Amino acid sequence: MDYRITQQPGYTPKIGELVSMLGYTRAVTLEDLEGLSVEDLDFLADEKSNSIGALLMHMAAIEFVHQVIAFENRDLTEQELAKWIVPLELGDKARSVIRNQPLDYYLDELKKVRDRTLSLLESVDDSWLYEERQYDNGVTYNKYYLWFHVVEDETSHRGQIRLLKRMLQK
Structure with a gap:
C-alpha cells in the first residue's frame, strides 16, 4: 500500500491527488474485509445497528449519489432512487433486505461504482473541483467537498465495521 498522496497518471494534478485519496481509503477498507463470511457480513450488534454488508452498500450508494450530483448536477x-434508497437510509429496511450475500457481491458493487467515478474524473480538470452549487436548502458547496465527503463517509463507516468485527471475535 502506498502511504503517499500523489498525482496520478491520466488526471490533472488535484484530481489525481483526489484519486490517490480515494484509492488509499478503499485499499484500507478492502484489507479490513478479508475473510468475512456471509454470517459476518449480516451480523447485527443489536436491533438498531447496521450490518457490515449494509454499510458497504451504503458506501456504494453515497458514492453513486455524489457522482450524479457532481457530474450531472441533478x-x-x-429508478435510481428505487435501487439506492435502502442502502442510503439504512435502518430497519436495510436490516431486513441487505442480507445473505457473499463478500464478492459487495465488493463488485463497490468496484462498479468506483470504476465509474474514476472514469468520470478523467473528464474533468482541477477547476471543476471548485465549481460551486447550492443544495435545495440554500447551502453552498463545491465539488471538492462532495468528494471529500465520499472519503469521509467511507472512513467513518470503516470504523463501524472494525467495531462490528471486534464484536464478532468475542
Missing part, C-alpha cells in the same frame, strides 16, 4: 431519478 438528483436521483425514480
Whole structure:
C-alpha cells in the first residue's frame, strides 16, 4: 500500500491527488474485509445497528449519489432512487433486505461504482473541483467537498465495521 498522496497518471494534478485519496481509503477498507463470511457480513450488534454488508452498500450508494450530483448536477431519478434508497437510509429496511450475500457481491458493487467515478474524473480538470452549487436548502458547496465527503463517509463507516468485527471475535 502506498502511504503517499500523489498525482496520478491520466488526471490533472488535484484530481489525481483526489484519486490517490480515494484509492488509499478503499485499499484500507478492502484489507479490513478479508475473510468475512456471509454470517459476518449480516451480523447485527443489536436491533438498531447496521450490518457490515449494509454499510458497504451504503458506501456504494453515497458514492453513486455524489457522482450524479457532481457530474450531472441533478438528483436521483425514480429508478435510481428505487435501487439506492435502502442502502442510503439504512435502518430497519436495510436490516431486513441487505442480507445473505457473499463478500464478492459487495465488493463488485463497490468496484462498479468506483470504476465509474474514476472514469468520470478523467473528464474533468482541477477547476471543476471548485465549481460551486447550492443544495435545495440554500447551502453552498463545491465539488471538492462532495468528494471529500465520499472519503469521509467511507472512513467513518470503516470504523463501524472494525467495531462490528471486534464484536464478532468475542
